[in-house]
Amino acid sequence: MTATKPSAAPRMRYRPLGRTGLEVSEIGFGGWGIGKSMWGRTDDAESMRALHAALDCGITYFDTAFAYGHGHSERLIARLRKESSAQFTVSTKIPPRNMEWPARSSTALALAFPPDWIRLCVERSLRNLSTDCLTLYQFHVWTDSWLKDPLWPAVVETFAALKKQGKIRHAGASIGDDDPETALGLVRSGFVDQIQVLFNMFEQRPLDRLFPLCREKGVAVVVRCPFDEGGLTGALRPDTRFEPEDFRSHYFGGERLAETCRRADALETLVVGKKARTLPEAALKFCLSFDAVSTVIPGMRKVSHVSANAAASDGNYFDAGELEAVAAHRWVRNFYQ
Numbered sequence: 001m002t003a004t005k006p007s008a009a010p011r012m013r014y015r016p017l018g019r020t021g022l023e024v025s026e027i028g029f030g031g032w033g034i035g036k037s038m039w040g041r042t043d044d045a046e047s048m049r050a051l052h053a054a055l056d057c058g059i060t061y062f063d064t065a066f067a068y069g070h071g072h073s074e075r076l077i078a079r080l081r082k083e084s085s086a087q088f089t090v091s092t093k094i095p096p097r098n099m100e101w102p103a104r105s106s107t108a109l110a111l112a113f114p115p116d117w118i119r120l121c122v123e124r125s126l127r128n129l130s131t132d133c134l135t136l137y138q139f140h141v142w143t144d145s146w147l148k149d150p151l152w153p154a155v156v157e158t159f160a161a162l163k164k165q166g167k168i169r170h171a172g173a174s175i176g177d178d179d180p181e182t183a184l185g186l187v188r189s190g191f192v193d194q195i196q197v198l199f200n201m202f203e204q205r206p207l208d209r210l211f212p213l214c215r216e217k218g219v220a221v222v223v224r225c226p227f228d229e230g231g232l233t234g235a236l237r238p239d240t241r242f243e244p245e246d247f248r249s250h251y252f253g254g255e256r257l258a259e260t261c262r263r264a265d266a267l268e269t270l271v272v273g274k275k276a277r278t279l280p281e282a283a284l285k286f287c288l289s290f291d292a293v294s295t296v297i298p299g300m301r302k303v304s305h306v307s308a309n310a311a312a313s314d315g316n317y318f319d320a321g322e323l324e325a326v327a328a329h330r331w332v333r334n335f336y337q
Contacts, residue, residue: 012058013313017294018220020170020193024089026288026313028061029054030297034076035068051080053303057310063297065093065140074128091136094121102177103141109149115158122167137168141176144185178334180206187213194220200228201267201286202331211292220294223287231260234279251335267329275316284312
């Protein structure tokens with residue numbers, strides 16, 4: 001679906017989604033948390049209120065995936081379509097058949113994304129989203145080693161056929177690990193119109209090579225994890241405890257949480273001020289300070305999340321000097337392992 005600018009939310013700003021011809025809100029809706037998987041307890045009624053609030057705030061980009069609750073997140077967004085007349089863009093993702101996150105360069109493409117699996121997943125997401133065309137369909141994991149896999153030409157042909165049939169419009173990929181260099185070849189290949197990547201005030205490596213390359217090729221950048229899974233919200237403390245089913249109990253396990261809080265406190269002192277009232281607002285504005293970025297997709301499960309995140313889209317972002325100061329807080333690590 002093509003996004004439009006709702007008159008109810010004049011403050012939201014919009015950017016081109018790369019070379020797709022689509023325009024999307026600077027703040028998008030990250031749909032993992034509403035999928036009822038790996039983020040603790042979630043209430044569907046509350047999730048629907050958050051989705052409607054997002055439209056009211058001018059959000060026109062909604063990111064989901066079959067893996068978010070085995071299609072639960074997709075089905076909630078389908079409900080949103082039925083309950084609202086607003087037009088918005090939805091991106092969803094193909095889970096790897098071997099269910100391996102992140103992808104390993106040694107894994108054969110036949111184990112992750114064989115053509116028959118891609119076609120099956122397209123049909124499944126079409127049903128879940130109650131639509132006849134997926135605007136943006138992404139690999140949920142990626143490794144550039146697949147470009148040399150003997151099966152890759154068949155995958156390319158499969159996408160071409162699905163586009164010809166009108167079942168998908170644009171192809172993309174979500175870099176499923178913390179290394180932004182794992183998709184440089186894919187961007188150069190011309191196959192994808194969009195890349196989703198982990199980027200925040202700690203994880204700044206996409207600035208080195210990925211962002212410049214995407215700008216050069218006209219490939220949209222969608223930023224995920226702007227809050228470092230909560231580490232940059234200012235809400236976590238060294239004694240915070242997570243529910244067992246919440247993946248952050250592993251992500252912030254051991255001494256990781258205390259170190260994250262120490263570094264977040266240092267950043268908060270630096271970035272909160274005239275341009276950002278809170279650390280999470282600063283985290284979003286940091287991402288939006290780069291013109292390679294089309295939209296940022298923080299996870300949202302409550303109306304309060306939506307209103308706070310949407311307010312960050314005001315055009316008052318960090319200048320070169322401020323970004324240079326934040327650059328000193330670059331922190332390379334992989335807490336997903």
